[in-house]
Each structure stands twice: as C-alpha cells, then as structure tokens.
Amino acid sequence: xxxxxxxxxxxxxxxxxxxxxxxxxxxxxxxxxxxxxxxxxxxxxxxxxxxxxxxxxxxxxxxxxxxxxxxxxxxxxxxxxxxxxxxxxxxxxxxxxxxxxxxxxxxxxxxxxxxxxxx
Amino acid sequence: xxxxxxxxxxxxxxxxxxxxxxxxxxxxxxxxxxxxxxxxxxxxxxxxxxxxxxxxxxxxxxxxxxxxxxxxxxxxxxxxxxxxxxxxxxxxxxxxxxxxxxxxxxxxxxxxxxxxxxxxxxxxxxxxxxxxxxxxxxxxxxxxxxxxxxxxxxxxxxxxxxxxxxxxxxxxxxxxxxxxxxxxxxxxxxxxxxxxxxxxxxxxxxxxxxxxxxxxxxxxxxxxxxxxxxxxxxxxxxxxxxxxxxxxxxxxxxxxxxxxxxxxxxxxxxxxxxxxxxxxxxxxxxxx
Numbered sequence: 001x002x003x004x005x006x007x008x009x010x011x012x013x014x015x016x017x018x019x020x021x022x023x024x025x026x027x028x029x030x031x032x033x034x035x036x037x038x039x040x041x042x043x044x045x046x047x048x049x050x051x052x053x054x055x056x057x058x059x060x061x062x063x064x065x066x067x068x069x070x071x072x073x074x075x076x077x078x079x080x081x082x083x084x085x086x087x088x089x090x091x092x093x094x095x096x097x098x099x100x101x102x103x104x105x106x107x108x109x110x111x112x113x114x115x116x117x118x119x
Numbered sequence: 120x121x122x123x124x125x126x127x128x129x130x131x132x133x134x135x136x137x138x139x140x141x142x143x144x145x146x147x148x149x150x151x152x153x154x155x156x157x158x159x160x161x162x163x164x165x166x167x168x169x170x171x172x173x174x175x176x177x178x179x180x181x182x183x184x185x186x187x188x189x190x191x192x193x194x195x196x197x198x199x200x201x202x203x204x205x206x207x208x209x210x211x212x213x214x215x216x217x218x219x220x221x222x223x224x225x226x227x228x229x230x231x232x233x234x235x236x237x238x239x240x241x242x243x244x245x246x247x248x249x250x251x252x253x254x255x256x257x258x259x260x261x262x263x264x265x266x267x268x269x270x271x272x273x274x275x276x277x278x279x280x281x282x283x284x285x286x287x288x289x290x291x292x293x294x295x296x297x298x299x300x301x302x303x304x305x306x307x308x309x310x311x312x313x314x315x316x317x318x319x320x321x322x323x324x325x326x327x328x329x330x331x332x333x334x335x336x337x338x339x340x341x342x343x344x345x346x347x348x349x350x351x352x353x354x355x356x357x358x359x360x361x362x363x364x365x366x367x368x369x370x371x372x373x374x375x376x377x378x379x380x381x382x383x384x385x386x387x388x389x390x391x392x393x394x395x396x397x398x399x400x401x402x403x404x405x406x407x
Contacts, residue, residue, distance in 0.1 A: 010339055086354025091127050100137060
C-alpha cells in the first residue's frame with residue numbers, strides 16, 4: 001500500500017482527497033500539510049511514496065516546495081492538484097521541476113486514482 | 120471539468136507522457152520566437168536594440184512592436200513582416216507532439232476533437248457589463264465562468280439578476296474573497312447566507328449533512344469554491360493572452376453596515392437567484 005501525503009491549505013480539499021484515497025486499497029493517507037514548509041517537514045517524518053500538493057498556498061507555495069523536494073528526495077513522486085492547472089506556464093514549470101502530473105480542480109475521483117496508480 | 124490547455128489534457132488523460140510533452144514544449148520554445156528575437160534573426164534590429172527597448176518598456180504600458188516603431192527601429196511594414204512570419208511559422212503543441220513521436224497525425228486529429236468537446240462547455244459567454252472597462256472581456260468571462268461553476272460544481276439552479284454597480288459590499292452571513300494580480304488587478308467576492316454556505320459545503324464535501332461541521336470547515340468550502348473558480352479564470356485569461364495570478368482565498372464576516380468600496384475602485388454586483396429562494400451574490404471589484 002502506497003503512502004500519500006496531502007498538501008493543501010484547504011481543509012475541504014484535504015477531506016475530499018482523503019476520502020478518495022481511503023476508498024482505494026492501493027493507498028493510505030499519512031497526513032495533511034497546510035503549506036510547502038510543512039510538506040517538506042512531513043516528507044521527512046512520514047516518508048510518503050506520493051505527495052498530492054496544491055500550488056496556491058499561504059507561506060511557502062507548492063512550486064517552491066516542489067523545487068526543494070526534487071533536490072532533497074529523488075524517490076518521492078509529486079502530483080500537483082491545483083485550480084491553476086490550466087495555466088500553461090504553471091503546468092510546464094511544475095513538470096520541469098519534476099512533478100509527475102498536474103490534476104486540475106475541480107477533479108473527479110476516478111481521475112485522481114488513475115493518475116496515482118500510473119505513478 | 121476544468122479549463123485546460125491541450126497539452127495538459129493529454130497528460131492528465133494519460134494519452135501522452137509528461138516527458139514527451141516537455142520534449143514537445145522544448146521544440147516549441149526553440150521554434151516559436153518572440154517578436155524581438157525574430158526581428159533580430161531577420162537582421163532588422165540588434166540584440167542591443169532589444170535590451171534598450173525592454174528597459175524603456177518596463178516603465179511604459181506599450182506593446183513591444185509599437186515601441187519598436189515609435190523608436191524608429193522598425194518601420195510599420197517591417198513590423199507587419201515580422202508579425203506575419205511569426206504567425207506563419209508558429210508551431211502548435213499538437214504538431215510538436217507529432218514531431219517527437221508522441222502522437223500520429225490521426226491520433227492528433229481525434230484527440231483534438233475530444234478536447235474541443237471537453238472544453239466546449241467553457242466557450243460561450245453571455246455576460247455583458249453595464250460599464251465600459253478596458254478589461255471588460257476578462258470580467259465578463261469571470262462572471263460567466265462563475266455561473267457555469269455554480270451549475271456544474273455546486274449543482275444549483277438559478278436565474279441571474281441585473282448586474283449593477285454598487286458603492287458598498289452589502290452585509291450577509293459571510294463572504295469569501297480572492298485577489299487577482301498581474302496584467303489585470305481586481306478582487307473577486309462571493310457573498311452567501313448561512314443556509315447557502317451549508318448548501319455549498321454539502322456539494323464540496325459530497326456529504327448529505329454538514330450540521331456538525333465546524334465553522335472553519337464550512338468557511339473553507341466557500342473559499343475553495345472561490346479558489347476553483349478564480350484558478351479557472353486565470354487559466355481562461357491566459358488563453359486570451361492575459362497573464363494573471365491569484366492570492367490564497369480569505370473568509371470575511373462583513374459588518375452590519377456592509378463594507379465600503381475604496382476610492383478608485385468600482386464594484387459590480389451579479390446576483391444569482393437560487394431556485395430555493397436564496398440569493399448568492401458575486402461582486403467584482405475592479406480598478407476605475
């Protein structure tokens with residue numbers, strides 16, 4: 001079972017993603033970080049296989065955290081989950097920084113699970 | 120369900136690998152030169168000219184081409200030649216994906232058709248502002264996209280009321296707001312009643328009852344709705360050639376007398392009369 005860390009300042013998005021993950025036997029949620037800095041700390045303490053991370057967060061944003069995570073941890077797979085996914089520059093920057101995929105909000109549970117399984 | 124561009128659609132659907140898309144974007148970046156770069160390649164101006172023009176452009180709201188003509192570095196005919204060549208040699212992402220072997224020509228055609236069908240729901244725009252604004256098209260698109268998301272994401276039926284300019288943001292149970300920054304600045308606000316907040320929370324959390332949810336979760340669902348709409352507005356604006364970004368959303372409890380609009384700003388109110396008798400209000404605060 002793969003461990004997933006959710007990173008989003010929104011409580012409701014964290015709830016949505018935790019619900020989707022808990023309904024699959026392939027994944028388990030190891031926690032919820034509310035910004036990029038917390039994500040980096042929790043990546044160290046929880047050692048997740050996958051991180052689902054928002055871009056637009058107060059404090060350290062998702063792309064800044066992704067830049068750090070890509071250097072610090074070559075094994076963790078990061079998927080951005082963001083309302084800004086349809087912005088070409090943001091999407092391309094995320095892929096260039098090492099994100100495995102970018103899921104646009106609003107998302108459907110089938111899309112999230114398919115993309116996580118493909119990692 | 121969101122506003123997307125073709126490359127993102129292909130990767131999200133698992134049709135094209137992210138590395139193949141990056142390879143295609145790399146080819147695009149090498150091929151699709153910016154106006155100044157192309158003018159240099161055509162031998163019409165020098166890199167030093169471009170550097171000088173960019174320095175001047177930083178303090179003026181003027182397009183590069185217009186400035187090159189104004190500074191007599193290009194004639195109008197030369198500018199048109201550069202623009203024509205830029206248009207004729209533009210490489211689209213689909214063509215680049217065929218070049219890197221990620222898609223065949225036939226696959227490109229069929230996926231483009233599927234993509235167009237997926238995005239068709241975001242194409243129409245029936246909103247017209249009661250004022251003239253240099254960025255009317257962006258604000259009209261913002262209101263239109265809000266209507267579409269209220270239907271698709273919240274599942275609410277509604278009728279739109281008359282859009283009017285207001286001098287105060289009226290009092291209501293709560294509002295969620297996001298600031299737009301970049302080429303176009305403004306503030307996006309959604310005002311809701313206590314009951315409507317619960318309706319939004321039920322839709323966002325996919326729960327039948329939210330009666331026992333804490334206030335911060337209920338507030339967060341309205342903020343997240345605003346975040347989703349505004350993120351998609353930024354995506355749509357980028358397709359219109361306008362670079363915008365958003366700040367994180369905030370929740371506000373407006374005082375009984377409402378919130379005044381700061382000097383130099385106009386606020387436009389778009390009421391949405393929900394079928395259960397409640398009213399949601401979208402307010403766009405834009406620079407005068």
